[in-house]
Amino acid sequence: MSDDLVTRHRAVMPNWLALYYQEPIEIVRAEGRRVTDSTGKTYLDFFAGILTNAIGYDVAEISDAIRSQLDTGVLHTSTLYLIRKQVELAEQIAELSGIPDAKVFFTNSGTEANETALMLATQYRRSNQILAVRNSYHGRAFATIGITGNRGWSASSLSPVKVSYVHGGYRYRGPFSAYSDADYVAACVEDLRDVLQTTTSGDVAAMIVEPIQGVGGFNVPPDGLLAGYKEVLDENGILFISDEVQTGWGRTGEHFWGFESHGVVPDALTFAKGLGNGLAIGGIVARGDLMDCLNANSISTFGGNPISTAGAKATLDYLLDNDLQGNAAKQGDKLLSGLRDIAARHDVVGDVRGKGLMIGVELVEPGGVEPSPPAAAQVMEETKARGLLVGKGGLHNNVIRLAPPMTLTDEETTEALGILGESIAKAQESRAK
Structure with a gap:
């Protein structure tokens, strides 16, 4: 997204209206579980508009229902x-x-x-x-x-x-x-x-x-x-x-x-x-x-x-x-297991928790339990650079929040775990210095 739009946003929007990322993005297209920004870069979306795009993007059955109502005027x-x-x-x-x-x-x-x-x-x-x-x-x-x-x-x-x-x-x-x-x-x-x-x-x-x-x-x-x-x-x-x-x-x-x-x-x-x-x-x-x-x-x-x-x-x-509840259970189990394996190798992860496709990864200073907002911020940037969008929250703003659309596939879960593993490793390296 151009710096001009960021500047315009900050000029007319409230200071307390937060934007993700050091360089905020504008999402202009989407399909399935992927979104594309105004520069043409595509991301796997693991936050789904704050859990809102539950089925994903450009779903024919939903779009057709909306168009049918629009056609009535x-x-x-x-x-x-x-x-x-x-x-x-x-x-x-x-x-x-x-x-x-x-x-x-x-x-x-x-x-x-x-x-x-x-x-x-x-x-x-x-x-x-x-x-x-x-x-x-x-x-x-x-x-x-x-x-x-x-x-x-x-x-x-x-x-x-x-x-x-x-x-x-x-x-x-x-x-x-x-x-x-x-x-x-x-x-x-x-x-x-x-x-x-x-x-x-x-x-x-x-x-x-x-x-x-x-x-x-x-x-x-x-x-x-x-x-x-x-x-x-x-x-x-x-x-x-x-x-x-x-x-x-x-x-x-x-x-x-x-x-x-x-x-x-x-x-x-x-x-x-x-x-x-x-x-x-x-x-x-x-x-x-x-x-x-x-x-x-x-x-x-x-x-x-x-x-x-x-x-x-x-x-x-x-x-x-389409039994998306069942798919949430299946993909959630895979994500939790993979993330706990990652956590076992990196003590910058203090806790992995969740059910289904609601998963939190709490980042701490390596070797202890002190909350690490900088580690969470770095994981956000690292995942974005690798083509994955995640959320962030927690009392101390140190928890990565994962809540992808419930239509998530096995391949996309595997892809996300790979990106998360690489990104957490980078945060571990930075915080351990």
């Missing part, structure tokens, strides 16, 4: 009118959710979905108290920033809700990191009980949890943690909200939703990202009584519009018809 109507694809998609998602008497409300993003979940929960319980998990991320709006437990993404201490944070998110560096799975779950559940007794007035509205923390660095808790949480929540009449914005649609491989690894069913779940395969769509599924608790009028101008729901319905159908 109806791009927009608002929720004041019936939208056939919206109803069909809601029926399908409600059934897939496993939530009893489920109803669905569509939004434009995960942030908006989580804002809606907070509004419903606080209205239903007549309380503004929320429980969240340390190192969490739930969006960039006023209330969702208020429940985000990661200082790097908390732009303001002001909030419309009162938040109490519990342990359980960042296992690698948490105070219970050396515990067994069972002891870890027990300690986190006991911490939840203590937080309820010491930092709340008791009548908490809801707890919101990412089954795998996304922005926080793809942190994976032991299976059963959410079940332990929910036992305490049920004892106190507190609602449970599962933030499935990144874990939904089979990406974890094991299950369709992240919460299913824990043997629980939430009162509500939020979704976005992969459902639209690039189109702006999000939403919330909730028990009917919870969804219907509002006593004021509301609509959504753009949420669930004809274009986004037509594309999302085609995306969901494609995902289910």
Whole structure:
């Protein structure tokens, strides 16, 4: 991309709007799992627009569904009118959710979905108290920033809700990191009980949890943690909200939703990202009584519009018809195994974790566990130079995030592991000097 476009971007866009890479790229074409920048260089995409291009690029079935809707001339109507694809998609998602008497409300993003979940929960319980998990991320709006437990993404201490944070998110560096799975779950559940007794007035509205923390660095808790949480929540009449914005649609491989690894069913779940395969769509599924608790009028101008729901319905159908959840499990196992082999040879890698096609590689200073943002930054540049795009996150900005489209092939997985191995070796060499 030309320096001129970078300069123009920085002149008119906010300073806090981050760009990846020392020399940012402009993506101008894409096909399959590969994208091409404005200089003509092609990359294997292992971040998928932040987990959003879940099926990949230029998928005929999805493009045809969008074109079919475009051909009607109806791009927009608002929720004041019936939208056939919206109803069909809601029926399908409600059934897939496993939530009893489920109803669905569509939004434009995960942030908006989580804002809606907070509004419903606080209205239903007549309380503004929320429980969240340390190192969490739930969006960039006023209330969702208020429940985000990661200082790097908390732009303001002001909030419309009162938040109490519990342990359980960042296992690698948490105070219970050396515990067994069972002891870890027990300690986190006991911490939840203590937080309820010491930092709340008791009548908490809801707890919101990412089954795998996304922005926080793809942190994976032991299976059963959410079940332990929910036992305490049920004892106190507190609602449970599962933030499935990144874990939904089979990406974890094991299950369709992240919460299913824990043997629980939430009162509500939020979704976005992969459902639209690039189109702006999000939403919330909730028990009917919870969804219907509002006593004021509301609509959504753009949420669930004809274009986004037509594309999302085609995306969901494609995902289910082609068992992309199974492919996520298969390719994820291969990636995790390969990355752990790489980690065994390079102590600049402190941790490799994940499920399915949600994998985090935490970089540390060789010989210890000190977070190494410079190593992560170097791996980002090295992979880009070799034709692979990856993501970055974590509390200390030292975690490489891998989340390719769920249509990933065996050959592409092997290619990516080769590039990652070479790039991590370079970071090891630099940090060991």
